[in-house]
Amino acid sequence: MAPRAGGLYVGKMVRFTSVGLRYAPPAGSSDPGMGQDVLSDLSFELPAGSFHWLLGPSGAGKSSLLKLMQLAQRPSRGEMEVLGVITSRARRGELPALRRRIGVVFQDFRLLPHLSAFDNIALPLRIAGRAELALRADVTEMLRWVGLEPKAESLPPELSGGEQQRIAIARAVVMRPALLLADEPTGNLDAVQSRRVLSLLQEMHRMGTTVVVATHSESLVNAYPGPALRLADGRLER
Amino acid sequence: MPGTPKFTVSRWANRRPVLRRGRGRDPLGLRQALPGLLLPAVALAMTLLAALALGGAFGARALAQRWQQGAAAAVTVQLPDMDQARVARTLAALRELPDLVDARPMDQARLAALLRPWLGEIPALPLPAILELRFDPLPENPEGLALRILSVVPGATVETQGVWVARLVALATRVEQTALAAVVLVLLLAVAVATVGIRAGLAARQDVIAILHDLGATDGDIANRFAGRVALLCALGGAAGLALALPALLAFSGLAGSLLGRLPVTRLAELPWRALPWPWLAALPVAVAALGWTTAEVTVRGWLKRLP
Ligand SMILES: Nc1ncnc2c1ncn2[C@@H]1O[C@H](COP(=O)(O)OP(=O)(O)OP(=O)(O)O)[C@@H](O)[C@H]1O
Ligand SMILES: [Mg+2]
Numbered sequence: 001m002a003p004r005a006g007g008l009y010v011g012k013m014v015r016f017t018s019v020g021l022r023y024a025p026p027a028g029s030s031d032p033g034m035g036q037d038v039l040s041d042l043s044f045e046l047p048a049g050s051f052h053w054l055l056g057p058s059g060a061g062k063s064s065l066l067k068l069m070q071l072a073q074r075p076s077r078g079e080m081e082v083l084g085v086i087t088s089r090a091r092r093g094e095l096p097a098l099r100r101r102i103g104v105v106f107q108d109f110r111l112l113p114h115l116s117a118f119d120n121i122a123l124p125l126r127i128a129g130r131a132e133l134a135l136r137a138d139v140t141e142m143l144r145w146v147g148l149e150p151k152a153e154s155l156p157p158e159l160s161g162g163e164q165q166r167i168a169i170a171r172a173v174v175m176r177p178a179l180l181l182a183d184e185p186t187g188n189l190d191a192v193q194s195r196r197v198l199s200l201l202q203e204m205h206r207m208g209t210t211v212v213v214a215t216h217s218e219s220l221v222n223a224y225p226g227p228a229l230r231l232a233d234g235r236l237e238r
Numbered sequence: 239m240p241g242t243p244k245f246t247v248s249r250w251a252n253r254r255p256v257l258r259r260g261r262g263r264d265p266l267g268l269r270q271a272l273p274g275l276l277l278p279a280v281a282l283a284m285t286l287l288a289a290l291a292l293g294g295a296f297g298a299r300a301l302a303q304r305w306q307q308g309a310a311a312a313v314t315v316q317l318p319d320m321d322q323a324r325v326a327r328t329l330a331a332l333r334e335l336p337d338l339v340d341a342r343p344m345d346q347a348r349l350a351a352l353l354r355p356w357l358g359e360i361p362a363l364p365l366p367a368i369l370e371l372r373f374d375p376l377p378e379n380p381e382g383l384a385l386r387i388l389s390v391v392p393g394a395t396v397e398t399q400g401v402w403v404a405r406l407v408a409l410a411t412r413v414e415q416t417a418l419a420a421v422v423l424v425l426l427l428a429v430a431v432a433t434v435g436i437r438a439g440l441a442a443r444q445d446v447i448a449i450l451h452d453l454g455a456t457d458g459d460i461a462n463r464f465a466g467r468v469a470l471l472c473a474l475g476g477a478a479g480l481a482l483a484l485p486a487l488l489a490f491s492g493l494a495g496s497l498l499g500r501l502p503v504t505r506l507a508e509l510p511w512r513a514l515p516w517p518w519l520a521a522l523p524v525a526v527a528a529l530g531w532t533t534a535e536v537t538v539r540g541w542l543k544r545l546p
Contacts, residue, residue: 072452074546093456095546112447127455136267171453 012081013179013210014046014069019088021064021234028063038064039234042078046212048178051205053221054214056231062214063107065231066181069212070104071095083178100128103172105182107214109164111156111171117163118143118152121170128175142170146200162193169200180204182213186220198224272439272467277432281475281526282427282482288421288522289483295417296515302410305403312376312404314344315387316395318365325367331390332371335383340372376404381527425529432533436468440541448545457542465534472530476523487514 001104012085023038039061046052054062067073068080071087082089083098090098111120121142125135143149146166156164165185172180182201186194198220212229215221221228230237276374317328332341349365377383380398387396440447447460491513 070452072546092546096456098401098454099452104452110445110452112449123450124453127453127459128449226357 012045013048013050013083014044014212015081016042016044017066017079019068019075019080021061021068021073022076037076037234039068039231042227042236044236046210048210049205049208050203051211051226052213053226053228054212054231055216055218055221055228056061057216060231061234062216062231063183064211064234065229066183069179070102070181071099100124100175101178103175103177103180103209105165105168105172105180105185107183107187109156109168111164111167113156115161116153116155117148117167119168120156121174123124124171124175131192140176142174146170147196149181162189165189165193165197166200169197173200173204176209178210179208180211182211183204183212184215186217194220195223260527262396272435272464272471276435277468277530278475278478280428280431280435281472281523281530284424284431285476285479285522285526286483288318288424288526289480289519290486291417291420291424292515292518292522293422293483293487295414296518297490298410298417300513302407302414305407305410312373312398313371313380313383313387313398314397314400315369315391316397317369317391319367319395321367323532325369328391328394329369332369332387334390335373335386336373337373337375337377338371339374340370342370344370373401376401376408409457425525429529429533432468432472432530433537435539436464436534437541439464440538447542451542451545457539460542461535461538464538465531467533469527469531473523473527475481476526479526480519480523483519484514487519 019039019042020037022037029102042065046220052125054065056062068075069082071082078088079086083101085094085098087095087098112123115123118139121134122139125138130138140149143152146169148163148166148170150160151163154163156167159167165187169182169185172182180201185197185201189197201211201213202224315328315332317324329341329343332338346365349368375397380401383401384396384398388394450460488511
């Protein structure tokens with residue numbers, strides 16, 4: 001059985017108004033050419049429960065946009081609203097609680113290498129202070145959902161790329177997030193694995209989760225057509 | 239989900255190796271990031287030093303107090319009898335001495351108490367009159383002073399040992415202050431070393447901390463994990479340091495005891511256990527742990543400010 005999406009949210013899940021992002025130049029560099037705008041003048045809305053592709057060539061700023069949405073990066077300009085909170089103006093202390101309602105599948109997985117698959121998936125629950133006994137069933141259900149129950153005790157370095165990918169998805173979903181962001185979730189998977197991952201994400205969408213999937217694979221989009229945000233050079237194309 | 243392998247929950251839930259069971263509760267990998275040797279070693283050395291300094295401070299204070307009780311005055315002048323008029327005349331003459339701050343006859347009750355061990359309770363015995371003189375600053379040349387007093391009060395007995403006692407008391411007080419300053423210095427040093435260790439731990443776990451942060455961990459969650467581990471390591475090291483300091487402290491105390499006229503120790507039970515400032519010593523490992531905890535909280539929270 002697939003996890004139910006929690007936190008049913010009516011209205012806009014994400015709203016960007018003229019948002020721009022510029023990374024701080026590396027410490028010590030006073031080169032004015034650094035600090036270029038990576039994203040500029042982004043305005044869009046994602047309704048609650050929607051599914052969106054995030055498309056664009058490499059370097060267009062897809063990961064950067066997802067970082068803004070997951071509150072791992074503050075915008076340099078503009079106003080941002082996520083889960084009904086105007087995060088561009090929110091206090092720093094308000095953000096962790098919001099982040100726990102956002103599931104993220106990172107482009108590079110970002111699994112903790114010293115923790116087993118089980119403990120990696122359990123991490124968001126432990127951060128949220130969930131009791132060990134209650135968490136066990138949830139994590140086991142997740143492992144079964146992504147088909148990796150036999151690998152519960154494996155460390156990430158002992159898993160294949162596709163298996164790590166699925167652990168990352170399970171970790172993103174275990175909290176039943178209202179918003180699920182996936183960055184290149186099929187990046188290094190073969191066709192069979194890709195379809196499998198995509199059907200997991202679609203299942204989350206059917207359960208009511210707002211889903212955004214970044215990819216530069218047009219074939220994937222053709223196989224699963226849906227509305228798309230297209231980025232080119234840090235700007236939205238219409 | 240098609241293709242899902244059919245494994246029962248219990249098979250995997252029950253077979254989790256014991257060694258890995260604790261890992262989920264150490265998601266920061268602090269056991270590697272804050273290796274179990276550096277911080278306890280620092281805490282041990284610092285507690286040892288602080289305990290020795292504390293022992294020195296309290297030993298010096300005890301000596302100063304004892305000496306001060308024995309010699310309330312720098313110089314005593316003993317008159318052969320208690321003739322009130324003569325006492326008054328003598329006091330008036332003595333008040334002309336330079337640097338004299340106080341001159342008074344010794345309280346009769348105190349004099350009787352001082353003499354009781356030698357003379358017993360004999361109320362009828364005529365006591366000599368003893369005048370106590372205090373000087374500030376202490377006289378440079380006690381012997382010259384004694385001669386001068388004799389020229390003013392012929393026939394008196396002058397005792398200047400108190401000058402030496404007062405000098406020792408001043409020295410002991412200075413030693414006590416220096417030792418307490420050393421304790422403070424040692425604790426500050428411990429904070430500095432702990433800060434460096436914690437920063438190294440943070441740098442080693444930078445990626446892991448960033449992941450926990452992005453998954454919604456608060457600064458407090460992360461800082462508390464670090465602080466708990468640091469406090470534990472410091473408490474262990476502190477307790478060991480205190481244990482190591484005890485023999486030296488007891489030896490100190492024994493030496494000080496012989497200065498105060500006690501017999502040398504021949505059995506364990508005779509060691510000056512009760513002379514040690516136990517509440518203060520016991521507070522040391524606690525203080526070191528608390529200091530480690532606070533240092534970790536401040537350092538980690540400060541470091542986390544760089545994350546959004
Ligand atoms: N932390 C950073 N500091 C500075 N510049 C960055 C940082 N992260 C990304 N960039 C720059 O921002 C631009 C967009 O990067 P981003 O990773 O968002 O692209 P992307 O669309 O995800 O590309 P890809 O498809 O290859 O993953 C790039 O030019 C990159 O060099
Ligand atoms: Mg990217």
